[in-house]
Amino acid sequence: MASGKYAKEMDALKEHLAKHHLKFTRQRELILNAFLRQEHITAEAMYHQLAKTDPHLGLATIYRTLNLFCDAGIAQARHFGSQTQYDNVSHKGHHDHLICTGCGKIVEFENCEIEKLQEEVAARNGFSIQTHRLELYGLCTRCRN
Amino acid sequence: MASGKYAKEMDALKEHLAKHHLKFTRQRELILNAFLRQEHITAEAMYHQLAKTDPHLGLATIYRTLNLFCDAGIAQARHFGSQTQYDNVSHKGHHDHLICTGCGKIVEFENCEIEKLQEEVAARNGFSIQTHRLELYGLCTRCRN
DNA sequence: TTGAAATTGATAAGCCCTCTCAAAATTCTA
DNA sequence: TAGAATTTTGAGAGGGCTTATCAATTTCAA
Structure with a gap:
C-alpha cells in the first residue's frame, strides 16, 4: 500500500505493472506525480515542465509513460487538433x-x-x-x- | 439548382464556392459524389477508392477538397487514432x-x-x-x- | 549478489497532413 | 468566342507529432 497524496493511483499503477511484468522506475514515479497534478496535459508540455527539475528526462520516455498510464486506466488519450491530450481520469468533476x-x-x-x-x-x-x-x-x- | 441523387449537397457546395470566389472542378464533383456515399471516411481511404477509376487524382487534392467540404458544412473532421475521419454531416442514424x-x-x-x-x-x-x-x-x- | 529482463535517453524513422510551384483548368471580360 | 485573369491540380518536398531502434543502465527475483 503506497502512502502519500496520490496513493490510490500509485497503487493502481503498481498493480498494473505487477500484472504485466513491468518495473517501477524513478521516471514512472516522477511522471505520475507530475501528471496527477494536472487535469490534462500534452507530452510536450510535460516534457518542458519536468525539464526544469530533471533535464535528462527524455521525450520518448514521457510518451511511453503516458501511454502506459492509459493502459493502466489512470490516463486517457484524446486527440485534439494536431496533438494528443492526456486526461487525468481520477480528476474530480470529469468534464x-x-x-x-x-x-x-x-x-x-x-x-x-x-x-x-x-x-x-x-x-x-x-x-x-x-x-x-x-x-x-x-x-x-x-x-x- | 443541381439535379441528381445528391442535389442538396451539390447546391450547398456550389453556393459556398460562389461565395468565396472558388471554382467548380471535375475533381470536386467527383470527390463529393464519392464522399456522400459514405458515413465517414479518411482521406487515405478515399484516395485508394478513387484511384481505381481516377488513378491521377492526387492525395493532396483529396485532403484539400475534404477540408473544403468542412468549410462548406458538408463534412466534419474528427481526429480518431492517428488519422482524421471526415464525417458525412447529412447522414442520419448516429450511434x-x-x-x-x-x-x-x-x-x-x-x-x-x-x-x-x-x-x-x-x-x-x-x-x-x-x-x-x-x-x-x-x-x-x-x-x- | 547476480543475472535475466525491462527501461531509458538520444535520435532516427514514420506517419499524416500541408505547403510549394509550374502546368492545366475554369471563369471572366470584351 | 478568344484571350486574360484567377484558381486548382498533381507530385513531391517539408513539417509536426509520435513511435521505433539500440546500446547502456536500472530493476527485481532468486
Whole structure:
C-alpha cells in the first residue's frame, strides 16, 4: 500500500505493472506525480515542465509513460487538433467538451443527468463504466452568423 | 439548382464556392459524389477508392477538397487514432459506443434521452449541435470476473 | 549478489497532413 | 468566342507529432 497524496493511483499503477511484468522506475514515479497534478496535459508540455527539475528526462520516455498510464486506466488519450491530450481520469468533476467546428472554441461542461443515463445504458448491456468521453460538435453563437 | 441523387449537397457546395470566389472542378464533383456515399471516411481511404477509376487524382487534392467540404458544412473532421475521419454531416442514424477495456468488445447503442440532454447543454452555452461523439469505457460481464 | 529482463535517453524513422510551384483548368471580360 | 485573369491540380518536398531502434543502465527475483 503506497502512502502519500496520490496513493490510490500509485497503487493502481503498481498493480498494473505487477500484472504485466513491468518495473517501477524513478521516471514512472516522477511522471505520475507530475501528471496527477494536472487535469490534462500534452507530452510536450510535460516534457518542458519536468525539464526544469530533471533535464535528462527524455521525450520518448514521457510518451511511453503516458501511454502506459492509459493502459493502466489512470490516463486517457484524446486527440485534439494536431496533438494528443492526456486526461487525468481520477480528476474530480470529469468534464466533457463542446467544440465549435467554426472557430475551434472549446467549452467544458459537466452534467450529472447525462452521466446517470450513461450508467443505465451500461448496466442494461452488462457493462460497468470506468470512464467515458463525450464531445459535442457544433457552431457557437458567433459562428452561426 | 443541381439535379441528381445528391442535389442538396451539390447546391450547398456550389453556393459556398460562389461565395468565396472558388471554382467548380471535375475533381470536386467527383470527390463529393464519392464522399456522400459514405458515413465517414479518411482521406487515405478515399484516395485508394478513387484511384481505381481516377488513378491521377492526387492525395493532396483529396485532403484539400475534404477540408473544403468542412468549410462548406458538408463534412466534419474528427481526429480518431492517428488519422482524421471526415464525417458525412447529412447522414442520419448516429450511434454511440460501449467499449470493453478488457477484451475490446464494442456494443453500439442509441439513447434519445441523452441526446435531448446534450441539446440542452449546448443551448445553454449558445451552441447548435451538428454531431457528437460518445464513448463509454468499462468492463463487460465476462471481463469483470 | 547476480543475472535475466525491462527501461531509458538520444535520435532516427514514420506517419499524416500541408505547403510549394509550374502546368492545366475554369471563369471572366470584351 | 478568344484571350486574360484567377484558381486548382498533381507530385513531391517539408513539417509536426509520435513511435521505433539500440546500446547502456536500472530493476527485481532468486
